[in-house]
Amino acid sequence: MRILAFGPNGSGKGTQGTIIKERYGLDHIESGAIFRHHIKAGTELGVKAKAYIDEGNLVPDDLTIPMVVEALSKSNDRGWILDGFPRSLEQAKVLQETLREKKIHIDYIFEIKLDREEAKRRIMGRRICAIDNNHPNHIAIAALHPVEKDGELVCRVCGGRLSMREDDQDEDAINQRHDIYYDEISCTMAAVNFYKENSGARFISVEGDRGISEIAEEILSEIEEGEAIKLRQRFN
Numbered sequence: 001m002r003i004l005a006f007g008p009n010g011s012g013k014g015t016q017g018t019i020i021k022e023r024y025g026l027d028h029i030e031s032g033a034i035f036r037h038h039i040k041a042g043t044e045l046g047v048k049a050k051a052y053i054d055e056g057n058l059v060p061d062d063l064t065i066p067m068v069v070e071a072l073s074k075s076n077d078r079g080w081i082l083d084g085f086p087r088s089l090e091q092a093k094v095l096q097e098t099l100r101e102k103k104i105h106i107d108y109i110f111e112i113k114l115d116r117e118e119a120k121r122r123i124m125g126r127r128i129c130a131i132d133n134n135h136p137n138h139i140a141i142a143a144l145h146p147v148e149k150d151g152e153l154v155c156r157v158c159g160g161r162l163s164m165r166e167d168d169q170d171e172d173a174i175n176q177r178h179d180i181y182y183d184e185i186s187c188t189m190a191a192v193n194f195y196k197e198n199s200g201a202r203f204i205s206v207e208g209d210r211g212i213s214e215i216a217e218e219i220l221s222e223i224e225e226g227e228a229i230k231l232r233q234r235f236n
């Protein structure tokens with residue numbers, strides 16, 4: 001199963017990606033997380049990417065595309081959920097072509113819709129677990145609130161140390177990331193619209209201003225319905 005995840009930064013697409021990944025045993029490929037891994041490890045790619053990321057800009061395609069294509073090629077047989085890529089019309093076209101050459105189809109595309117101001121509020125409150133960045137923690141969402149240990153807030157899932165992403169506390173960088181996301185001419189919304197028109201994938205659009213489990217149930221039930229249709233088509 002291959003899935004693309006869209007949603008503005010702060011919409012909860014990473015959280016939903018984790019739920020879906022666990023449900024179907026997929027790889028969760030997050031371009032932003034791969035960049036952060038390179039930055040932490042001090043690789044050449046990380047050093048080059050950091051300046052763009054700190055400002056909320058897109059890392060150039062000549063760095064981003066080979067990195068994502070490599071991650072996809074290493075993915076397990078059950079498939080993947082790709083999160084954070086494509087972020088532009090150009091990247092969408094390259095991905096479409098790359099997958100076509102490998103005869104790989106995207107099965108589902110989900111888009112989480114969320115108002116810009118609410119997305120910004122959510123970004124500034126989220127905290128990253130040092131042990132597993134898929135553990136959701138948020139100081140302004142009761143269901144995700146970190147727990148207190150020795151006078152310090154720690155990960156609600158595993159007790160790991162929490163930190164903030166630098167680009168999550170810089171309002172200019174957040175605005176820039178959202179400008180890129182909501183741009184329908186050449187950036188992420190252009191990529192979303194491109195897929196709406198050009199892929200045989202089932203398109204799932206959900207409202208993001210609800211609880212995590214409610215959103216997950218909606219996405220998962222659409223996927224289940226899609227799987228049932230595929231099964232009927234195969235055996236009828």
Ligand code: AMP
Pocket residue numbers: 009031032033035052053054056057058059060064083084085086087091177
């Ligand atoms: P994210 O974790 O998805 O918010 O991504 C963090 C940052 O990584 C973004 O603000 C970009 O600077 C960079 N990045 C992630 N994915 C891409 C992409 N597909 N194209 C270019 N830059 C990206």
